[in-house]
Every structure is written in C-alpha cells, then in structure tokens.
Amino acid sequence: MKITVYGGGSWGTAIARLLANNKHEVKFYIRNKDIVDEINSKHKNSKYLPDVDLGDLTALNDPDRALEDIDMLVMAVPTSAFRKVLTNIKDKIDKKVIILNLAKGIENESLDRISEISKEILPDNPFAVLSGPSHAEEVGKDIPTAVAVSSENSDVAKEVQHAFASKYFRVYTNPDLLGVELCGALKNIIALAAGMADGLGFGDNTIAALATRGIYEISKLGVKTGAKMQTFNGLAGIGDLIVTCTSMHSRNRRAGVLIGKGIAVEEANKQIGQVVEGIKTTKSAYELSKKYDVSMPITAKLYEVLYEGLDPKEAVTSLMTREYKEEIEEIFLI
Missing domain, CATH: 3.40.50.720 (NAD(P)-binding Rossmann-like Domain)
Structure with missing residues (x-):
C-alpha cells in the first residue's frame, strides 16, 4: 500500500x-x-x-x-x-x-x-x-x-x-469502534492515578486496586454510552490499562509519578517532553461522567488534583474512605 x-x-x-x-x-x-x-x-x-x-x-x-x-x-x-x-x-x-x-x-x-x-x-x-x-x-x-x-x-x-x-x-x-476509542482515552486517566500513587510512595497493592477499580469505572461510562463490555476486557481495555499503569515507558504514568512527588502539573508535562494525553482526557471524562450521570470517583478526584489543586494525598484518603460498597456491582450483571 x-x-x-x-x-x-x-x-x-x-x-x-x-x-x-x-x-x-x-x-x-x-x-x-x-x-x-x-x-x-x-x-x-x-x-x-x-x-x-x-x-x-x-x-x-x-x-x-x-x-x-x-x-x-x-x-x-x-x-x-x-x-x-x-x-x-x-x-x-x-x-x-x-x-x-x-x-x-x-x-x-x-x-x-x-x-x-x-x-x-x-x-x-x-x-x-x-x-x-x-x-x-x-x-x-x-x-x-x-x-x-x-x-x-x-x-x-x-x-x-x-x-x-x-x-x-x-x-x-x-467491531466496537466506540469502545475501542473510549478504552484508549480513558485508561490514561487511571495510568496517571497509578503514577501518582507511586510518586506518593505507595506500593503494588495500591496500583493493583487502582487498575482493578479503574477498569470497572471506565467500563461503566463505556457501557452507558453504548460500548460493549467485552471491549474493556480485551487488548484495547485491560491490556492497555495494564501496560500504562505499570511501565515507565508510559508518559501518563511518568507524569503521575512527578505530580505525586509534588511537582506542578505544567512542570510535569514539560519534563515529560511529549503530550501527556491523560491530563486533558481527565477533563473530558469528568464532563462526560456528569453528562451521562455515571459515578467515576477516581476520575473525579484526579480532576480535582489536576484542575482544582487538591493535594494527591487528600485524594487518596477521600477514595479510601468512601461509602462501603459491594465489589460486584450492576455493570457486571448486564
């Protein structure tokens, strides 16, 4: 060709x-x-x-x-x-x-x-x-x-x-174009959060929790907008989420590490030297969650960190002390 x-x-x-x-x-x-x-x-x-x-x-x-x-x-x-x-x-x-x-x-x-x-x-x-x-x-x-x-x-x-x-x-x-596009965009938000957890000095337990709850969170928005749940369980979804949350090749994860260490968002973006898609996507996803009335707590707290100056440690505390819930929620019964 x-x-x-x-x-x-x-x-x-x-x-x-x-x-x-x-x-x-x-x-x-x-x-x-x-x-x-x-x-x-x-x-x-x-x-x-x-x-x-x-x-x-x-x-x-x-x-x-x-x-x-x-x-x-x-x-x-x-x-x-x-x-x-x-x-x-x-x-x-x-x-x-x-x-x-x-x-x-x-x-x-x-x-x-x-x-x-x-x-x-x-x-x-x-x-x-x-x-x-x-x-x-x-x-x-x-x-x-x-x-x-x-x-x-x-x-x-x-x-x-x-x-x-x-x-x-x-x-x-x-065939799920909507799902593949949403997976690619939204997983960067969770990678940023995973990087911040690393920058704060947290461990593997925290990263695993963020990734697991993260795929649930972004798939909720996906299904609500018409995407297929299977896509979030595939390469574009959980596959891409794993690699971006765990690898230092990931710009989003690296930017998150810097922000978790107290470096300002603009400076973190500058140090990475390339576009960190997750920073802007967090804003888009936050607006979409409100538009479709979908609860996305990780996205919401990350939005507050990136755009409203919330301390990353306070964001983690807020997520950890949310109302207690069942793990297997409504999306997995669809």
Missing part, C-alpha cells in the same frame, strides 16, 4: 518503521526539519525514539508531497491537534483514503471522539483506529506486541489488519 504517516513523535516513528519493514511505500511527514534531516542522514530520531535504528526509513518535510497518491493516512498527532491538522489538509486527500488514527484521547471542547471529528471534516473517508498495549519504544525494537483495530467498516478494519500485521506485531479486529 501507499501509506503516509503524519507526525514524527515516538509512536509515529515506530509505526512508520513497522510499515516500511512490511514493504509498504511509506511517506513519513514530520514538521520539524531537523528531525527529518537526522532521520535521512543518521537513520535515528534521537528526540523521540533515540534507541531505535530506523533502517531505510526516510522522512520528508513537504506536506503536499506527503499526501499525494496514497491509500492510507496514518494520523500520529495528539488529540488536541487532530481537528486543526485534518481541517488544514482535507482538500488534499482523496475520498478513498483510509484515515487511521493512533491518538488516544477525547477532545476537550466538544467531547468528541477522534472518529466523530474525522466524520465531521471528512465524512466520505473510511476511518479506523489502532489501539492496545503498544509502547513505541518496544514496537521500534520488534518486541512481540498485540493490538486491536476498529472501524465501522469491517473490510477497512481487515485491510488495516493485513497492512500492519507482522511476525512481531499481531493485529486483531474489533
């Missing part, structure tokens, strides 16, 4: 390398010319993926050329930039081009998922999302990884599946 990867962060770089290794005709667009020059001369992206050899992958700095005569556009830009980027390039994309999203978030202003933004701007283009436990640092080194691809069009999902699949990268299809 003729595929353009649009965005040169760590995940975009790892995916561009994967697709090139799969023998596709890859055009890798990066806005930063210094990074383009480094990739083309040294086969490295030292800013975002320093330990990965990019082989024969090349990059370019010309967006018009990057969008010419392609079958698929892989969008590797942050959620907050997706609408602007797609609006700027919409007139340069043929209607047959598949739009594949890699970002995991929910737009703050509209509370739209990425698929909804894409449908608004490019209503005729097929859309798919790739999600699951997949750190760029490991995919870039061919460490075995399994992910899910979802689209409202099963043929599109299968086309993406075959384009990405390799002996190191296994791709499953999942």
